[in-house]
Amino acid sequence: MRTRLATPGLLGLPLVWLVVFFLIPIGIVGAYSVDALHGPEIFAEAHNVTFAGWTHFFHSSVYLGLFWKSVKMSLIVSLVVVALAYPVAYYLALSGTKRKYVLLLILIAPFLTSYLLRVLAWKVILGNNGVLNSFLAWTGIRSADHPLSQLLYSRFAVMLVLAYVWVPFVALPIFVSLETIDRRLLEAASDLGASRLQAFLKVTLPLSLPGVIASFLFVFIPTVGEFVTPSLVGGPSGYMYGNQISDLFSTGFPDWRTGSVLALFLLGVVTLLTAAFSRFLRLGETASA
Amino acid sequence: MDVALSKNARRVLRTFFGLLVVFLYAPIAILLIFSFNDSDLPTFPLSGFTLRWYHQFLNNADLRGALETSALIAAISSVGAVLLGVVASIALVRRRFRGKGAVSALLLSPLVIPYVVFGISLLLFFHAAGIPRSLLTVVIGHIVISLPYTILVIVPRLTQIDVSLEEAAADLGAGPFRTYRSIILPLIAPAVVSALLIAFTTSFDEYAVASFVVGTRVTFPIYLYGALRFPNRLPQVIAVAVVVMIVSLVVVIGAEVGRRVAERRLDAVA
Numbered sequence: 001m002r003t004r005l006a007t008p009g010l011l012g013l014p015l016v017w018l019v020v021f022f023l024i025p026i027g028i029v030g031a032y033s034v035d036a037l038h039g040p041e042i043f044a045e046a047h048n049v050t051f052a053g054w055t056h057f058f059h060s061s062v063y064l065g066l067f068w069k070s071v072k073m074s075l076i077v078s079l080v081v082v083a084l085a086y087p088v089a090y091y092l093a094l095s096g097t098k099r100k101y102v103l104l105l106i107l108i109a110p111f112l113t114s115y116l117l118r119v120l121a122w123k124v125i126l127g128n129n130g131v132l133n134s135f136l137a138w139t140g141i142r143s144a145d146h147p148l149s150q151l152l153y154s155r156f157a158v159m160l161v162l163a164y165v166w167v168p169f170v171a172l173p174i175f176v177s178l179e180t181i182d183r184r185l186l187e188a189a190s191d192l193g194a195s196r197l198q199a200f201l202k203v204t205l206p207l208s209l210p211g212v213i214a215s216f217l218f219v220f221i222p223t224v225g226e227f228v229t230p231s232l233v234g235g236p237s238g239y240m241y242g243n244q245i246s247d248l249f250s251t252g253f254p255d256w257r258t259g260s261v262l263a264l265f266l267l268g269v270v271t272l273l274t275a276a277f278s279r280f281l282r283l284g285e286t287a288s289a
Numbered sequence: 290m291d292v293a294l295s296k297n298a299r300r301v302l303r304t305f306f307g308l309l310v311v312f313l314y315a316p317i318a319i320l321l322i323f324s325f326n327d328s329d330l331p332t333f334p335l336s337g338f339t340l341r342w343y344h345q346f347l348n349n350a351d352l353r354g355a356l357e358t359s360a361l362i363a364a365i366s367s368v369g370a371v372l373l374g375v376v377a378s379i380a381l382v383r384r385r386f387r388g389k390g391a392v393s394a395l396l397l398s399p400l401v402i403p404y405v406v407f408g409i410s411l412l413l414f415f416h417a418a419g420i421p422r423s424l425l426t427v428v429i430g431h432i433v434i435s436l437p438y439t440i441l442v443i444v445p446r447l448t449q450i451d452v453s454l455e456e457a458a459a460d461l462g463a464g465p466f467r468t469y470r471s472i473i474l475p476l477i478a479p480a481v482v483s484a485l486l487i488a489f490t491t492s493f494d495e496y497a498v499a500s501f502v503v504g505t506r507v508t509f510p511i512y513l514y515g516a517l518r519f520p521n522r523l524p525q526v527i528a529v530a531v532v533v534m535i536v537s538l539v540v541v542i543g544a545e546v547g548r549r550v551a552e553r554r555l556d557a558v559a
Contacts, residue, residue, distance in 0.1 A: 010380035011392065014373040014436065018395055022407075022433050025414035029406075032413055088309055091302035094293035103306070105542065110313045112541040114494045116510050117530040120517060121316035124323065124331045124527065131319055134332035168313060186292040196295060204293070225403025228497055232517060242405045249409050249501065256413065263406045274401045 026267070033260035053261040063244065063262060070241035073155065074224040077162045078216050084163070085171040085215065092171075093178035094204075104175060111168040119232050122161045126151040126233065153235025161233050162223050170215035177211025178204070213280040217273065225266050241266065317534060324528040329521065342528035349525060355512035359493050362424055362508060366431035367488035373432065374439025374484055379473070381440070382447040383455075397437045407434070408501035415502060423504035430498045435488035442487060446480035446552070447473075479551035486544045490537055509533075 031037040035050045057063055088107065092100045110118065125131045128149055136142040151157060181204060189199040227242030234240070241262070248259030294302070323331040327339035346352055377396055381389070399407070411430050415422060450473065458468040474481075496510035503511055513529075516522040 007380055007384045007386050010376045010384070011386075014377040014396060015392065017373055018399075018433065018436070021411070021414070021429050022399060023395075025407075025410035028413045028417050029410050031417075037413075037417055084309060087302055088306050091294075091299075091306050095299055095302065096291070105545070106310060107306075107313070109538055109542060110317065112490065113317075113534040113537050114510075114530070116494065116496055116513055117320075117534055118316065120513070120526065120530055121320050123517065124523070125316060125319060129330060129332055131323070131331055131333065134334075138333040164312070164316070167309070183292070190292045196292065196298075199292060221401050222403065225405050227405050228514075232514075242403065245405050245409065246500075249412060259409060260413070263409050266403055267406045270401060270403060 026264075029260045029263055032256050033264055035257060053257040057258070057261045057265065063241075063258075066239070066244055067241045067265070070224055070226075073159055073240065074162075074220050074226075077159050077166070077223050078219040080159075080163050081166050081170055081219050082174070082212060082215050084167050085174055086212065089171045089174035089178055090204075093175050093181075104171070107171050108168045111165075115165060116228070118165055119161055119229055122157070122164065123152065123233055126157055126160075128152065152233055153238065155234070155238045157233040157235075158226075158230045158238035158240070161229050162226065165229070166219045166223070170219055173214045173218065174208065174211045177208040177214075181207050210280045213277060217277055217280070221270050221273065225270070320527050320534075321531050323524075324531045326524075329524060331523065331527065342524040343532075346525040346529050352512060352516075352525070352529065355507050355509045358424065358506050359509035362427050362431060363489045363492035366428045366435060366492045367485050369428070369432040370435035370488040371439050371481060371484050373436055374443055374488075375477070375481065377436070378440050378443040378447055379469075382444055383452070396440055399434050400437045404434070404497035408498040411498065412501040421504065422502050424506060426502040426504065427499050427508065430502055431488075431492040431495060434495065434498060435491050438487050438491060439484040442484040443477060443480050446477050449556075450476050476555055479548040479555070483544050483548040486540060490541060494537075 028037065033053055035048065035053070091097075092104055092107075097103065123130075127133070128151075130152065132151065133142075133148055136148070142148070185203050185207075186199050189203050190196075194202065225242045225245075226240055227246045230238045230240045230243050231246075234243075245259055245262045245266070247253075248255045248262065291299075322335070324342055325338050325340070326335050327337040327341065328335075380386075381393055381396075386392075407430070411426065412422075415426055420426065454472050454476075455468050458472050463471070494510060495508075496514060499508050499511060500514070507515070513526060516526050
């Protein structure tokens with residue numbers, strides 16, 4: 001008697017969907033990056049495959065420089081975000097407060113509201129005629145003729161907004177890793193004469209490291225390819241690698257081959273990072289918290 | 290003695306938590322205040338109370354159209370993603386097969402692809418396949434990015450359900466579909482609803498991928514992005530922002546609380 005649905009019947013549709021609308025599209029980017037495809041024609045005539053786009057990319061100081069700039073910005077954002085979230089997660093997980101889940105929800109809730117609208121809020125706040133400058137002028141702290149002009153459309157604005165957007169999210173994996181630490185380990189450390197600081201450095205911190213690394217990657221991976229926030233609050237100095245990719249596909253001066261090379265390079269870096277740290281990313285556990 | 294925190298450290302951390310919450314909510318509060326401010330520019334000093342901006346956005350046909358388009362796309366793509374997510378989760382939790390690691394890695398991989406890369410991949414794919422951009426192309430992209438979230442919500446719930454319930458149903462003569470319909474689906478229903486809401490809000494809010502594959506009917510985030518370049522539309526955009534943020538907060542928090550309550554009750558019965 002057949003009592004179970006067959007595995008292919010269950011997995012067929014999701015896998016076909018991801019192969020057709022996820023893997024094949026990435027393959028097509030690969031085809032564009034080596035000139036196997038270009039222009040509007042449908043898989044048409046064979047083109048001369050050339051790696052000129054790739055060679056050009058690896059010899060271009062502009063694209064690689066922009067990539068490093070994005071990596072640096074994204075690293076700073078990820079470090080700041082983890083540094084802000086860690087003490088808060090530590091407080092919620094280990095202080096023994098009864099309302100820790102309510103407080104955690106308060107912390108995470110902003111992440112569940114619209115991304116674009118949270119960026120919008122900062123645009124309103126940081127502008128030359130924005131909330132912050134008009135407040136400073138109104139209260140007489142700073143003259144209205146000399147507003148803080150570097151607030152919006154700067155690298156600083158991009159990093160501030162990205163940090164703002166991601167802080168609530170990373171608190172969760174860090175909280176989970178701290179929450180699962182056996183408190184008896186800390187008591188044992190204390191009984192053996194360790195100070196709180198020593199117990200933290202030798203027990204708590206190492207045990208929470210997987211959560212910290214996971215959080216770091218959860219911020220770094222999406223922010224290194226970010227283009228929406230820099231295009232809204234970054235101006236020329238906040239321009240990132242993701243903006244370059246996006247612009248190469250926009251209507252102005254499209255260059256699909258170069259854009260494809262840039263996109264695949266980013267995807268390669270992100271994939272390597274994910275694979276290297278996959279044992280820290282235990283997605284299922286984070287989700288069930 | 291508390292081994293994790295001294296009294297002073299606790300006080301410092303509590304203050305730090307408070308400051309971080311202020312940092313997180315102040316921008317939202319500022320939008321709320323200025324959505325009622327009677328001035329074209331969001332600047333201090335405040336210039337009186339008005340509901341003008343809310344009226345304006347309610348009467349703005351483009352904006353309402355964009356909200357409707359996004360709601361439609363979110364409804365279709367969330368149902369699609371959850372259908373795929375349920376069957377994939379059942380296979381991952383209840384079946385043994387070769388290459389499971391690779392399969393689950395593929396199913397979750399849309400979580401870690403930069404959206405700009407996925408956006409241009411779909412753009413080139415639809416272009417190469419000769420498929421014109423439309424609502425459908427946005428739906429297709431949103432199903433891909435929501436699918437892993439639905440799996441992350443449904444899998445933990447499925448692992449909690451005792452396999453013996455299914456075996457008992459089979460012993461009592463229920464066929465595979467009957468077992469799923471009358472045993473599994475009711476038990477995972479709270480997780481399914483929660484997955485639906487997450488997929489819906491993900492799609493409703495999604496700008497990056499949609500910006501590459503959207504057709505002539507714009508979605509709400511795309512309308513919003515465009516409106517940000519026109520200062521005279523800013524006040525109404527702020528008013529919409531407040532409404533959308535509050536609705537999404539209420540829905541998401543309500544869903545999470547509802548899911549926990551419902552699962553506790555179901556577990557008590559089962």
